[in-house]
Amino acid sequence: MSLFKKIFSDSKKESLDKGLEKSKTSFFAKLSKAVAGKAKVDEDVLDNLEEVLVTSDVGVDTTLKIIDRIEERVSRDKYMGTEELNLILREEIASLLSETHIGEETEFRIPEEQRPYVIMVVGVNGVGKTTSIGKLAYQFKKQGLKVILGAADTFRAAAIDQLEVWAKRVDVPIVKQKMGSDPASVAYDTLSSALSQQADVVLIDTAGRLHNKVNLMNELGKVKRVMQKIIPDAPHEVLLVLDGSTGQNAFEQAKQFTKATEVTTLGITKLDGTAKGGVVIGISDQFQIPVKYIGVGEGLEDLQVFNKYEFVDSFFKSE
Numbered sequence: 001m002s003l004f005k006k007i008f009s010d011s012k013k014e015s016l017d018k019g020l021e022k023s024k025t026s027f028f029a030k031l032s033k034a035v036a037g038k039a040k041v042d043e044d045v046l047d048n049l050e051e052v053l054v055t056s057d058v059g060v061d062t063t064l065k066i067i068d069r070i071e072e073r074v075s076r077d078k079y080m081g082t083e084e085l086n087l088i089l090r091e092e093i094a095s096l097l098s099e100t101h102i103g104e105e106t107e108f109r110i111p112e113e114q115r116p117y118v119i120m121v122v123g124v125n126g127v128g129k130t131t132s133i134g135k136l137a138y139q140f141k142k143q144g145l146k147v148i149l150g151a152a153d154t155f156r157a158a159a160i161d162q163l164e165v166w167a168k169r170v171d172v173p174i175v176k177q178k179m180g181s182d183p184a185s186v187a188y189d190t191l192s193s194a195l196s197q198q199a200d201v202v203l204i205d206t207a208g209r210l211h212n213k214v215n216l217m218n219e220l221g222k223v224k225r226v227m228q229k230i231i232p233d234a235p236h237e238v239l240l241v242l243d244g245s246t247g248q249n250a251f252e253q254a255k256q257f258t259k260a261t262e263v264t265t266l267g268i269t270k271l272d273g274t275a276k277g278g279v280v281i282g283i284s285d286q287f288q289i290p291v292k293y294i295g296v297g298e299g300l301e302d303l304q305v306f307n308k309y310e311f312v313d314s315f316f317k318s319e
Contacts, residue, residue: 016304016314019296023277024315027056035082041074045082056275057247059282066092090316097284097308108136108237108265108292110145110201116194118202118227118234120187122220122257123241125208128269128295130159132241133203134166135303136293141170145200150190151176152183152223153207163205173197183207183219184226191230204235216260224261239292241267242283245274254287269295272302277315284308 034048046067053063069092074080080088110117119136123129130153137147149167153159157179167174175190187204194202206223209216227234240263242250250268257263266289271277284291284306291306 012301012304013310013314015299015302016296016310017317019272019294019302020277020311020314022273022275023056023271024317026275027052027278027315030055031085035085038082041070041080041082041085045085046071046074049085053278056278057282058278059248059251059286062096062282062285065096065285069096086316090312093281093316094309094312097281097312108140110140114233114236116148116191116199116202116231117236118191118194118204118231119237119239120204120206120220120223120227120235121239121241122206122261122263123208124253125156125159127208127241127243127246127253129208129241130162130166130205132239132267132269132293132295132303133163133205134170135295135300137166137172137201137203138170138300139303140201141172146198147172147201147203148190148194148197148199149174150186150202150204152186152190153205154179154181154183154186155207155209159205159208184222187223188226188230191227191234195230216256220261237264238262239265239267240289241269243270244268244279244294245270245276247274247276247279250279251283251286254283258287258289263289265289266291267293267295267303268306269303271295272297280306280311281315 030052034052035045038045050063050067053066054060070088073088121129121133137149140147149163149172151160151163151174154177160176160179164174175193177186183206190202190204238261240257242253244250268280268291271294280291280294293303294306296302296304
């Protein structure tokens, strides 16, 4: 089918297939039960399919959209066999995601005229935020870009230490202050350093506390305002990192952070260790914010550019 043309290299697709294995296995086990003893897609099958999608963390709103689309196809066709259901799901979900995301791959493009390009990274503690920053730094550096990290999560000493470990591993400079320092001050110093060193990309780690929304809004707002004293249009991107293994909790985190600050892009991590990969489909559809990266393993290359067609192909690939 034309939608599912090959985009990734064999090794990247292999990694994606492996990372989604638990989600796929769980989904197909549920789907098999949903169609057991049925040759034709009928009302019962659709009711069961709805339950399968919801329990696979696709989310209620997105599930209802998918079911509506499949009902339309069933009403157009005089007969639709259950053996066709997997292909139909692939087609309709890819089509749904196509309506919210333009383009094939959505990785960050670093415009020449906007350097240093500032990416502020937000998200609660434990979602893989700092690890994602390290892997992004590695990928940018591999493209020949000069990268600087800013340790503006000053509320935990461990966050500063962890980012420093990544800076050493990837061999990029880091700007930090002691624990308890003003995060906005760290961001200011990082951007000043980036300008003086003629950096291409700046990645700013921020505090991972989903506390009172007003406090969160004020804190992130202050960091932005202080950065804009150095680079008027900073940050160029606000990347929200979500832990895919938390399922519906990831939806809630996305709601809270999108209310607190202007999130421009999403990264969804830890998909390899969970059967909740369906959350990517729901979040992609519901928040109208592009998912740029997904985490499908521990390796440096396992923070992958999210491509809806490759993702859906891996998720619904029946061997």
